[in-house]
Amino acid sequence: MADSVAVEDPKFTLQEVLDTFKSCLSENKEVYLEHYVAGWLGLVRFMNSLGSVFSFIAKDAVNKIQILINHLNGENGAHYVTVQSMVKYELDNQLVDLTKRASFPESGCRTLLRLHRALRWLELFLERLRTSTEESKTSVMCSEAYNESLSQHHAWIIRKAAGTAFWALPGRATFFDVMNVGTPEQVVAMLGDALPLISEVYQVTENLYAQNNILDLP
């Protein structure tokens, strides 16, 4: 994987992201970090193509993606092949701040947790898009999904800024166009294929974090 993150490339199809999340899970249901990170990069590219209102969100996501890439490419990269091996390695070696941010502000565990929580938002948002009608508003679907998930982990000021950005989302028709998948029916079918995979990656990670008692890392 490249050392730094290129986010300018506007090329995006939902298919690409779907394929990346599909390749995330190994046969015994471990999550490959390289593909997880690649999936997020695809999503960030898509978000960038929606306009600069979202750049503060994209920037934070890219920062976190970059931290994980650095771990992957670092001298201990072999421990970061899967999310499971990362959690074990970092916990066994006391490389995670468990109660307050101190020595390891860039641990893989806390960094991935932020993206993991955002994946739940994505799941809820895409499910709303999939079942939406022509009249449905993307801004409403997006903020409902956000309020049910990620917002619970955000300070008031971030919630406020996110809420403002949502109003700048393009309408459903434009949104579907930018996905570059085909007709609205094809988009809906594609979402139907993608969602179970995204849900499974989410659930496997959620269970792993719950078992290790690290769902609230600072």
Ligand SMILES: CCCCCCCCCCCCC/C=C/[C@@H](O)[C@H](COP(=O)(O)O)NC(=O)CCCCCCCCCCCCCCC
């Ligand atoms: C397309 C619409 C995009 C809407 C995105 C909805 C999510 C809103 C998130 C607002 C985050 C604001 C930025 C700051 C976040 C941080 O404070 C916060 C905590 O980090 P810290 O503990 O290190 O301080 N960071 C986070 O929670 C991580 C946020 C990561 C957000 C990634 C969002 C990527 C969205 C990709 C959209 C793709 C849509 C695809 C549709 C086919």
